[in-house]
Amino acid sequence: MDRRAFLTLATAGAAALALPPGALARTSPPALERLDIHPSRVIRTVAGLRPFRASGYVVRAERFSRRQTLVHHYGHGGAGVTMSWGTAAETVRVLESATRERTCAVIGCGVIGLTTALMLIRRGHDVTLYADALPPYTTSNIAGAYWGIASLYRREAASPEFIERMRAAAHYAHRAFQHYAGDPRYGVYWVRAFELYHRPPANSHGAPDMAHLYPGFERRTGPDAWWRHAGVDSFHQLMIDPNIYLRALKADFERAGGRIRMARFENPRELSRLRERVIVNCTGMGARALFGDEELEPNRGQLTLLLPQAGIDYAYTTSFEGASLYMFPRRGAIVLGGSHGRGDWSLDIDPAEQDRILRGHAELARRMAAG
Numbered sequence: 001m002d003r004r005a006f007l008t009l010a011t012a013g014a015a016a017l018a019l020p021p022g023a024l025a026r027t028s029p030p031a032l033e034r035l036d037i038h039p040s041r042v043i044r045t046v047a048g049l050r051p052f053r054a055s056g057y058v059v060r061a062e063r064f065s066r067r068q069t070l071v072h073h074y075g076h077g078g079a080g081v082t083m084s085w086g087t088a089a090e091t092v093r094v095l096e097s098a099t100r101e102r103t104c105a106v107i108g109c110g111v112i113g114l115t116t117a118l119m120l121i122r123r124g125h126d127v128t129l130y131a132d133a134l135p136p137y138t139t140s141n142i143a144g145a146y147w148g149i150a151s152l153y154r155r156e157a158a159s160p161e162f163i164e165r166m167r168a169a170a171h172y173a174h175r176a177f178q179h180y181a182g183d184p185r186y187g188v189y190w191v192r193a194f195e196l197y198h199r200p201p202a203n204s205h206g207a208p209d210m211a212h213l214y215p216g217f218e219r220r221t222g223p224d225a226w227w228r229h230a231g232v233d234s235f236h237q238l239m240i241d242p243n244i245y246l247r248a249l250k251a252d253f254e255r256a257g258g259r260i261r262m263a264r265f266e267n268p269r270e271l272s273r274l275r276e277r278v279i280v281n282c283t284g285m286g287a288r289a290l291f292g293d294e295e296l297e298p299n300r301g302q303l304t305l306l307l308p309q310a311g312i313d314y315a316y317t318t319s320f321e322g323a324s325l326y327m328f329p330r331r332g333a334i335v336l337g338g339s340h341g342r343g344d345w346s347l348d349i350d351p352a353e354q355d356r357i358l359r360g361h362a363e364l365a366r367r368m369a370a371g
């Protein structure tokens with residue numbers, strides 16, 4: 001899903017409830033701390049591969065061997081952290097209706113594997129988690145991780161049935177993250193967020209049930225929009241610091257009696273040798289090689305991290321030079337991102353993309369300071 005489609009979906013519900021353009025009292029833009037983009041503030045640049053499937057993520061059970069059931073749970077694109085609790089709940093439902101077996105091997109220790117494993121153990125299953133990389137060395141640690149349904153699927157390729165499941169999972173996940181918000185042990189917190197448009201934003205496409213996922217939503221367009229943009233949506237949103245959060249999930253899982261084993265599986269036959277009767281595939285991008293899912297493709301992202309800056313307590317998404325741009329504040333860093341490379345497997349840092357991101361944010365900081 002491109003940024004436009006994401007924004008349409010993300011804010012559609014809220015927009016349906018928003019006042020018509022011009023109906024909001026004209027207000028000056030909020031006085032926000034100016035982001036300092038000086039190159040001396042760059043800590044590092046990282047790249048990761050979002051596990052993208054045009055028709056959407058997979059949650060499905062199948063008979064694996066005479067004694068085992070295989071449950072797939074992967075393919076969350078740019079919204080794996082966002083959707084994690086919702087699709088884990090869906091996975092547990094599918095698993096429990098496919099088999100009565102209670103010994104589970106969860107393969108994968110990113111946000112999807114950890115959340116699924118934790119949910120299973122809390123429901124009384126006996127769970128061992130196997131993975132060849134643990135936090136902080138997973139793609140999930142690279143994530144932004146802003147709560148938003150971005151690059152999760154392509155509208156033309158997804159079925160109406162998937163969209164319904166996805167909506168239900170998004171609601172569940174948003175509610176679940178609210179339980180962690182404000183608790184420093186989990187690194188989940190609310191931020192004031194802005195979506196900035198260079199062209200007038202599309203009107204509601206009818207998803208009124210999504211509105212409460214964007215508390216305080218207001219849309220300003222035309223002369224009422226701020227910072228010389230054609231439209232500005234403002235609302236509040238959840239942010240998750242993946243390094244803190246994944247460490248906490250792993251600790252919760254182990255405290256609940258879960259076991260973690262380092263292991264790499266080259267093919268399904270190796271998985272079938274596991275003693276567990278239920279295998280849950282949470283291998284993210286790894287599912288392509290392991291199970292031959294050719295629809296699963298990388299959507300490469302690159303982030304530049306800046307030193308933390310006092311007063312930067314807001315997030316935004318916008319675009320610059322035809323590609324997206326976003327800024328998310330964390331306690332330990334400021335995350336600058338916006339790159340999407342579909343089909344690109346490279347984890348090398350692209351200096352031209354880093355330059356675009358830094359210039360784009362510097363330009364926006366100037367506009368925001370000018371009011």
Ligand SMILES: Cc1cc2nc3c(=O)[nH]c(=O)nc-3n(C[C@H](O)[C@H](O)[C@H](O)COP(=O)(O)OP(=O)(O)OC[C@H]3O[C@@H](n4cnc5c(N)ncnc54)[C@H](O)[C@@H]3O)c2cc1C
Nearest residue numbers: 048080081082108109110112133140144146265284286301
């Ligand atoms: C730059 C960037 C920004 C992002 N921003 C956001 C955001 O703002 N919000 C958001 O919600 N999401 C965001 N994402 C997306 C998010 O990171 C992914 O959707 C999510 O990490 C997928 O989680 P996962 O657990 O499926 O995969 P992973 O984190 O990749 O975990 C997969 C696990 O499976 C294991 N594994 C794989 N293959 C094998 C094998 N053969 N044998 C053994 N173990 C195996 C791995 O070792 C690992 O433990 C972003 C991603 C990137 C790259």
